[in-house]
Amino acid sequence: MQRDKAEPIQIQCPKCRHTEIVYIPIEAIPRCPECGTPMIIKELLDEGKST
Ligand SMILES: [Zn+2]
Numbered sequence: 001m002q003r004d005k006a007e008p009i010q011i012q013c014p015k016c017r018h019t020e021i022v023y024i025p026i027e028a029i030p031r032c033p034e035c036g037t038p039m040i041i042k043e044l045l046d047e048g049k050s051t
Helices: none
Strands: 007-012 019-024 040-044
Touching: none
Parallel strands: none
Antiparallel strands: 007 019, 007 040
């Protein structure tokens, strides 16, 4: 694991607000598993906070 290169980001579906965590660099923003809408980046999680 190389934490320096794996920055977690939170992505969210703009339609149903389903959220997921992905690690960058990412090849492509995934689609929402709930409704199939392309998800958007919600926030960077570089502060190490756990929710
Ligand atoms: Zn959705």
